[in-house]
Amino acid sequence: MALMVERARRLGWILLKAVLRFSFMVINNLVAIPSYVLYLIVLQPVRLMDSDTFWYIEGVMFKWLLAMVSSWGWAAGYTVMEWGDDVRPISEDAAVVIANHQATGDVCTLMMCLQDKGTVVRKMMWLMDHVFKYTNFGLVSLIHGDFFIRQGKPHRDKQLILLKDHLDKYYHSRDRKWIVLFPEGGFLRKRRETSQSFSKKNNLPFLKHVTLPRMGATEVILKSLGPQQENGSLAAGDATRSASKSRGLQWVIDITIAYTKAKPMDIQTWILAYRSPTVTHVHYRIYPIKDVPVETEPLTNWLYQRFVEKEELLAHFYETGAFPPPKGQKEAVSKEMTLDPVWLFLIQSLAFASGYMWYNILQYFYYVFF
Numbered sequence: 001m002a003l004m005v006e007r008a009r010r011l012g013w014i015l016l017k018a019v020l021r022f023s024f025m026v027i028n029n030l031v032a033i034p035s036y037v038l039y040l041i042v043l044q045p046v047r048l049m050d051s052d053t054f055w056y057i058e059g060v061m062f063k064w065l066l067a068m069v070s071s072w073g074w075a076a077g078y079t080v081m082e083w084g085d086d087v088r089p090i091s092e093d094a095a096v097v098i099a100n101h102q103a104t105g106d107v108c109t110l111m112m113c114l115q116d117k118g119t120v121v122r123k124m125m126w127l128m129d130h131v132f133k134y135t136n137f138g139l140v141s142l143i144h145g146d147f148f149i150r151q152g153k154p155h156r157d158k159q160l161i162l163l164k165d166h167l168d169k170y171y172h173s174r175d176r177k178w179i180v181l182f183p184e185g186g187f188l189r190k191r192r193e194t195s196q197s198f199s200k201k202n203n204l205p206f207l208k209h210v211t212l213p214r215m216g217a218t219e220v221i222l223k224s225l226g227p228q229q230e231n232g233s234l235a236a237g238d239a240t241r242s243a244s245k246s247r248g249l250q251w252v253i254d255i256t257i258a259y260t261k262a263k264p265m266d267i268q269t270w271i272l273a274y275r276s277p278t279v280t281h282v283h284y285r286i287y288p289i290k291d292v293p294v295e296t297e298p299l300t301n302w303l304y305q306r307f308v309e310k311e312e313l314l315a316h317f318y319e320t321g322a323f324p325p326p327k328g329q330k331e332a333v334s335k336e337m338t339l340d341p342v343w344l345f346l347i348q349s350l351a352f353a354s355g356y357m358w359y360n361i362l363q364y365f366y367y368v369f370f
Helices: 002-042 044-049 051-075 105-113 130-134 138-144 153-171 188-202 216-225 241-247 267-272 296-320 341-369
Strands: 078-084 095-099 125-129 147-149 178-181 251-259 278-288 334-337
Touching (some): 002 341, 044 051, 051 105, 051 138, 051 267, 051 341, 078 105, 095 216, 105 251, 105 267, 105 278, 125 138, 125 153, 130 147, 147 153, 153 216, 178 216, 216 296, 278 296
Parallel strands (some): 078 278, 095 251, 125 147, 125 178
Antiparallel strands (some): 078 334, 251 278
């Protein structure tokens, strides 16, 4: 009897917490997203006179909005442990980020772990499934210049043409640096069986923790944004960052996301926090763009090899609870990514203050004109 009472009490607390969190996040979205849009409407004269300043301001607000999303998970005890290469020294360089994709929580995880990487968040461009366009954050992403891609063979060729046009129009004009995509083209649970069947038929690596990547978007990005080709690869010249602005992409950043006990986190968990506090592990590996082939067949082999390496990393992690050390080292070093609670409080306070201000302004004009 006592055990049943205890279980009922815990369930009641989980449900109450979920309702309170959901209510807060609805209100948070209702004040933050309209405020973002209204600020940008008011700043349209700045866009006409000085577009660089306008997109700088937009980028700062975009980073704040992503920090709010990050705070939802952080407040529930969902934290990130980082492994592998240090990406901070290249945070101002142009780079393409390839990440494995297990669930909707992958996006939230990247929103969190990139917050402390300089200007990355405010200058980044996302490639994500078109369904995200219809979420609460879809309007923000449209304004920011992210690209929503439709999956499936019937849409593939047209989507790649649209992607190239999008990159030509927005990437340089809005001073974007990192472009983030999930080359697998879908969640692991949905694509694994199809990927494994394709691997068997074509004598390709059999993967369990990731799927074989699709090439189209990666190839378009590298050819559109990469520096001049040399011998089938993308040329980078010297690796100094001083000239990176004029040379296009400088790096490929390979991110591998691992969840405790191989249980991916979805956005519902991030919002409602019905899972106990947990740590998500993120592994970085950096490749100079000059080492990346650009022709279709060599690029396909290169990208397949990256996902074979991801498979090995994840297999080691799920067996041992840690990523393997880099070559030549005996022990892998990890670092917990932290968010500043004071900074998060100030951002949330500004969002609610802005929402209150815009509500009163719109109410005033409503009474004046109607």
